[in-house]
Amino acid sequence: MNRDLIPSLNKHFRMQWEEAQGCYVLLYPEGMVKLNESAGLILACVDGQQTVADIISDLAARFPDVEGIAIDIEEFMATASAQRWIELA
Amino acid sequence: METRPSASPPLWLLAELTYRCPLQCPYCSNPVEMAAADRELATEDWQRVLREARQLGAAQLGFSGGEPLVRQDLELLVAEARRLGFYSNLITSGVGLTHERVVGLREAGLDHIQISFQSAEDEVSALLSGSSKAFAHKLAMAEAVKSAGYPMVLNFVLHRHNIDQVDRIIQLASDLGADYVELANTQYHGWALLNRDELMPSREQLIHAEQVTNAWRQENPDGMRLYFVVPDYYEERPKPCMNGWGQMFLAVAPDGMALPCHSARGLPLQFPNVRDFDLETIWRHSDAFNAYRGYDWMQEPCRSCPEKERDFGGCRCQAFALTGDPTQADPVCTKSEQRGLIDTALAAANCHATGGTSLMYRSLQASRDILASQS
Numbered sequence: 001m002n003r004d005l006i007p008s009l010n011k012h013f014r015m016q017w018e019e020a021q022g023c024y025v026l027l028y029p030e031g032m033v034k035l036n037e038s039a040g041l042i043l044a045c046v047d048g049q050q051t052v053a054d055i056i057s058d059l060a061a062r063f064p065d066v067e068g069i070a071i072d073i074e075e076f077m078a079t080a081s082a083q084r085w086i087e088l089a
Numbered sequence: 090m091e092t093r094p095s096a097s098p099p100l101w102l103l104a105e106l107t108y109r110c111p112l113q114c115p116y117c118s119n120p121v122e123m124a125a126a127d128r129e130l131a132t133e134d135w136q137r138v139l140r141e142a143r144q145l146g147a148a149q150l151g152f153s154g155g156e157p158l159v160r161q162d163l164e165l166l167v168a169e170a171r172r173l174g175f176y177s178n179l180i181t182s183g184v185g186l187t188h189e190r191v192v193g194l195r196e197a198g199l200d201h202i203q204i205s206f207q208s209a210e211d212e213v214s215a216l217l218s219g220s221s222k223a224f225a226h227k228l229a230m231a232e233a234v235k236s237a238g239y240p241m242v243l244n245f246v247l248h249r250h251n252i253d254q255v256d257r258i259i260q261l262a263s264d265l266g267a268d269y270v271e272l273a274n275t276q277y278h279g280w281a282l283l284n285r286d287e288l289m290p291s292r293e294q295l296i297h298a299e300q301v302t303n304a305w306r307q308e309n310p311d312g313m314r315l316y317f318v319v320p321d322y323y324e325e326r327p328k329p330c331m332n333g334w335g336q337m338f339l340a341v342a343p344d345g346m347a348l349p350c351h352s353a354r355g356l357p358l359q360f361p362n363v364r365d366f367d368l369e370t371i372w373r374h375s376d377a378f379n380a381y382r383g384y385d386w387m388q389e390p391c392r393s394c395p396e397k398e399r400d401f402g403g404c405r406c407q408a409f410a411l412t413g414d415p416t417q418a419d420p421v422c423t424k425s426e427q428r429g430l431i432d433t434a435l436a437a438a439n440c441h442a443t444g445g446t447s448l449m450y451r452s453l454q455a456s457r458d459i460l461a462s463q464s
């Protein structure tokens with residue numbers, strides 16, 4: 001993956017914390033995706049400004065004990081892009 | 090009233106604001122008894138319902154009807170929904186929508202407008218909706234929705250009289266710049282069940298429409314998303330209706346009746362009203378919402394069926410409408426002794442073609458006539 005790409009949330013989606021479900025969710029027309037903890041953490045960094053590389057270094061600094069975090073983030077970005085949750089530009 | 094604290098939160102709230110509608114679609118899923126529910130909730134009632142549902146954990150909100158645009162307080166309700174953190178969807182025919190309302194609803198915080206179409210053509214649309222002007226207006230409003238920045242979801246209800254146009258329907262949606270398109274075959278509840286023999290497509294028609302849809306998907310892998318919904322009569326297993334009774338879906342009808350499914354009004358249960366109880370009491374403790382939770386209510390073949398945790402025995406409304414007993418298996422299931430009811434209807438649809446001449450159109454007057462004939 002080109003780590004210079006800038007991910008941004010699909011403008012038709014909204015991400016928010018849902019107390020009743022204890023997780024972040026993605027909301028879109030008549031649909032909702034529950035995000036697991038790591039997906040929520042990564043997507044919370046997606047602001048349309050930071051590159052994939054920025055997000056990797058940010059999360060690697062916050063979670064130094066997690067091995068292979070860069071690969072996890074790249075894989076998530078690829079999945080999220082295929083699902084059209086994010087756009088990579 | 091029994092307490093079952095294990096009830097999961099109602100993630101979806103469907104707010105059916107009114108049964109009034111300028112169109113008369115004969116496939117409408119509203120209950121045929123709708124004229125009995127003529128005392129609509131006030132703005133303050135709906136605002137309270139929204140607050141209580143959000144507290145219970147609802148995140149998705151549909152404003153529906155009837156035609157929800159008939160309610161002049163829609164913008165107020167949208168604003169309250171936004172304040173509470175709902176993702177709000179307006180399910181509309183587009184009739185009653187104006188450029189001003191498209192923008193005003195956006196400013197109030199509406200997330201999405203779904204416009205439903207009868208067909209890709211003016212004449213078929215006029216025949217089915219009972220309005221000769223609706224089609225051109227829908228086109229104009231679809232464009233307005235797109236240019237206001239909403240995600241655009243178009244809904245086409247398919248049946249015998251328009252399913253052969255599915256190629257033109259997809260082309261129309263593509264031309265309008267849709268993001269999602271629902272090619273939803275009629276589900277046979279309410280008015281649609283009354284008109285089932287006039288609306289059910291043949292197996293050939295259905296196969297053709299699915300082929301056209303799949304071909305478009307293959308040619309346009311990055312294009313708009315197409316959702317094709319088959320009529321469940323053509324399935325061998327029932328749909329997991331509402332993901333289980335009282336599991337995640339809560340509908341509130343125009344008169345305040347709370348329902349686990351918007352078609353459930355006709356079931357032989359006492360449904361609670363939001364005028365009398367708060368939503369938490371209704372959701373967790375009412376007999377009606379607990380009636381078909383879990384598996385204890387089931388009869389055979391569901392009770393011992395290994396698939397019961399996947400489909401929950403299917404649709405309670407369909408079981409009741411077709412067999413007279415809401416605790417029976419949904420007769421769509423080929424394990425049901427009553428499957429013959431479905432096969433007979435399919436045989437009729439596949440051997441005679443009708444021209445739509447005996448359709449019963451949805452209207453409050455027709456509903457009143459039906460109620461009078463029942464009493």
